[in-house]
Amino acid sequence: MLDKDYNQITEKLVDWIQEKVKDAGCEGAVIGLSGGIDSAVTSALAKKAFPDNTLGLIMPCYSNPQDQEDAKKIAEKFDIPYQVIDLDFVFDQFLTTLEGKEKVEKDNLAAANLKPRLRMAALYYYATKRNSLVVGTDNRSELKIGYFTKFGDGGIDIAPLGNLVKNEVREVAKVLGIPEEIINKKPSAGLWEGQTDEDELGFSYEELDKYILTGEARDEVKEKVDELAEKNQHKLEMPPIPKF
Numbered sequence: 001m002l003d004k005d006y007n008q009i010t011e012k013l014v015d016w017i018q019e020k021v022k023d024a025g026c027e028g029a030v031i032g033l034s035g036g037i038d039s040a041v042t043s044a045l046a047k048k049a050f051p052d053n054t055l056g057l058i059m060p061c062y063s064n065p066q067d068q069e070d071a072k073k074i075a076e077k078f079d080i081p082y083q084v085i086d087l088d089f090v091f092d093q094f095l096t097t098l099e100g101k102e103k104v105e106k107d108n109l110a111a112a113n114l115k116p117r118l119r120m121a122a123l124y125y126y127a128t129k130r131n132s133l134v135v136g137t138d139n140r141s142e143l144k145i146g147y148f149t150k151f152g153d154g155g156i157d158i159a160p161l162g163n164l165v166k167n168e169v170r171e172v173a174k175v176l177g178i179p180e181e182i183i184n185k186k187p188s189a190g191l192w193e194g195q196t197d198e199d200e201l202g203f204s205y206e207e208l209d210k211y212i213l214t215g216e217a218r219d220e221v222k223e224k225v226d227e228l229a230e231k232n233q234h235k236l237e238m239p240p241i242p243k244f
């Protein structure tokens with residue numbers, strides 16, 4: 001990876017979270033805990049920043065049970081208070097309400113994207129009640145290509161990992177003592193069974209990160225990344241407003 005001091009970066013990120021939360025007049029952090037590395041790192045940083053006011057929400061929505069186990073393991077290892085909020089019922093009811101019928105097709109992107117959007121609503125519920133910020137887990141690699149659900153996992157207040165590519169997040173994870181099995185787990189949005197980021201995208205984080213950091217990649221990867229970055233640019237901007 002880069003020749004950077006990840007011990008120092010870790011400390012600076014803790015200070016940065018403290019500063020952003022205090023600047024907002026808030027007192028703590030609320031984070032969605034998925035059992036993946038990005039939320040593990042983010043919650044461990046937030047816990048260091050706000051030892052007495054960090055809350056993790058574990059929100060399975062037809063999710064792999066192993067993910068919930070992994071999320072609990074992180075919460076317990078870092079002594080982060082957490083709540084398990086099962087979204088299966090709400091998800092089904094919402095889809096039924098949206099479609100106006102009981103039997104609803106769930107196997108499509110529109111339905112899959114409801115999951116992160118329900119999680120976003122739950123995170124803001126607790127953020128408001130606790131005078132806290134929603135601390136996002138999006139990293140630089142995901143932000144570059146818009147690989148997140150708009151107003152879902154992209155609906156957050158601050159993004160401490162936003163300047164670190166995925167492989168740098170792994171370096172910070174090592175500094176924090178995140179368990180190896182979480183660091184080495186295949187990244188997944190968990191939106192449908194068996195989904196992995198790299199299968200869906202068609203390139204690896206190693207390739208994506210190298211392209212972001214050096215501008216070098218296979219032509220096919222460059223093309224795909226550039227196309228996604230352009231197509232999803234709107235996710236990083238304010239909604240267009242007429243100038244007249």
Ligand SMILES: Nc1ncnc2c1ncn2[C@@H]1O[C@H](COP(=O)(O)OP(=O)(O)OC[C@H]2O[C@@H]([n+]3cccc(C(=O)O)c3)[C@H](O)[C@@H]2O)[C@@H](O)[C@H]1O
Nearest residue numbers: 113116142146147148149150153188189190191197200234
């Ligand atoms: N040019 C434009 N200007 C303004 N808005 C525009 C737009 N083009 C589309 N839109 C809007 O954006 C919507 C499409 O964006 P969005 O709803 O986000 O949906 P979309 O980008 O199609 O899907 C989300 C992607 O993010 C991935 N994801 C989601 C959640 C977590 C993770 C993870 O890594 O954990 C990954 C997921 O696997 C999927 O590939 C359209 O329905 C439309 O409303």
Ligand SMILES: Nc1ncnc2c1ncn2[C@@H]1O[C@H](COP(=O)(O)OP(=O)(O)OP(=O)(O)O)[C@@H](O)[C@H]1O
Nearest residue numbers: 032033034036037038039058059060137187188189
């Ligand atoms: N089951 C879940 N419960 C709570 N939060 C979740 C759940 N699934 C996803 N999230 C939230 O959405 C974020 C985006 O998911 P994403 O998959 O990009 O990150 P991750 O799971 O932490 O790491 P990885 O990308 O390596 O899987 C998570 O970091 C977490 O904050």
Ligand SMILES: [Mg+2]
Nearest residue numbers: 034036188189
């Ligand atoms: Mg994940």
